[in-house]
Amino acid sequence: MASGDNDDVGFKHRHESLINCPSSRMNTNPLSDKVDGMAMSSISMYTKPSNASDPFFASGWDPIISLSQGESLGGSSMVSHGEFANSHYPLLMENQGISGASHFSQYQSDPSFVELVPKLQGFGSGNLSEMVNSFGLPQCSQIANSRFPPNYALNAEGGNERGSTNSTQSRDDNQISEEGGLVTSPNGKRRKRVPESSSPLGSYQNVDEEPQKDPSGESSDVPKEQDEKKQKTEQNTGANSRGKQVAKQAKDTPQTGEAAKENYIHVRARRGQATNSHSLAERVRREKISERMRLLQELVPGCNKITGKAVMLDEIINYVQSLQQQVEFLSMKLATVNPELNIDLERLLSKDILHSRGGSAAILGFGPGINTSHPFSPGIFPGTMPGIPSTNPQFPPMPQTALDNEFQNLFQMGFDSSSAMDSLGPS
């Protein structure tokens, strides 16, 4: 959707600026700050760059901060990440399989992301200083190794407190630390690159949550994590409407490099969740519903530019009501005309069927359930739907020509039919 695209751009800018800003902070005072402190500073840094992303970003941080504070950070999330990711793995597989693979392959070539993983994990545990110390230095040296599993293993070594029970929490923390990590890494600039952005994000998620499964299904991990995070974003952010947009954007993230960055940002905004299976199921369901809404948007004329479900639902309601009214009106009209031309009706309609059916086939290049665009052209409703833009220029001429032919035939037959009807009438 258009809104999604705009958000993507805004997120990307935000992300880029984010990389630049926190670098100094991370290097100088990352360890001593606590999770919330880091978040606060990050928030201030994040709000600098783009205005569009500011409100979302700022609000996104709040739940993270509160979440990290509220939940037991000590327990920490490394273990839960793996568990959570594993549990969601099969479910996520079906949603986004292909896009993740491309991202993942790109990710492997970018060692900078490796740094992010350990730092995030440390974040989740709450011992930021400890985690950063343990993760940052060893990983910088090991950045050369682009393989996820080894990086993750290094992180595991460095971060002993990963075993958090709340995977979502750790995920959020990871996101936070990821940003910091991005800044500190010498390759932080790579994040800006669009082609690589998706891969690092995807890979980041992979490493973070399912390092063990990397060799087996890395591509699937990426989409899964993205989906998970997207879901969490939906459910956890205080701004539900924003969450919806985020979800929709996140859905598109695996398909574009820029989107990956957005997905990353959305993940940050997510809050911890108690039952992962429920959230996953809800996310899947929500994706399906959004997909259907998009189909409906294509079906209802004039809804291509509409963004937002509420307006879309209004349009659908109006359209269905108008269609039903038209059916009633036309049936009434047919009823009035029917008794006069009852006998000729069959003959005329047989011709009409051929013409209108051909016209309908040409005009209605859409089938129920088929994900194609252009639906029923409004050209056939000249009077009743004036506001609907006609995107099919071929439509109007066809039925008219067909009808003109029919009218000609009708006139020709009319003389015969009238006499026939007179003869039949009295009988």
Next chain:
Amino acid sequence: MQEIFARKYVNYLVPALAKISKESNHEEIEKIVRYEADMALVLSPEGCAWSHALKHKLQLNVINVDTFPGSSNQAQKHLKMEDDQNAKLLKKISANVFPNDDKPKRFETREMQAAGTKEEVEIESEEKEMSRKLTYIRTLLPGGSEMVVNDLMLSELGSYIFCLELQVNILRSMVQII
């Protein structure tokens, strides 16, 4: 797809209209025509839940009104025979979907998570409004009130809108030709 629909629709409607007794008064003819138009809509699409629901509804209306001519009687018999099938299909559709009112529940959970700020209050009202709209849409869709809001219902809605468009198209061309 639409060709098949159009062919079926017209093939049903034209003979049905032709069979309408000219002796019936205007109002009855109107009712009959509307009924036949809807009936044609019911029989034309293939395997849509709303078509079964609409058939069920028409059948109930037919039973209530006994002044229909012979053509509709045949339709009545047809409907009665498939009544059980319709009921089963509707139940099946309802069973396949998630428990009732997924959207309101989801909104409720979000509300609980929200701290009660202005934005959250607005979001809650938006969600409620959206659920109200969805309920209304389900009122418009035949059999929709029995469906849960999920992707199945929305696909049914899509097919219903599509078939409505076809129906209007066909009726309009018929009226123009006559």
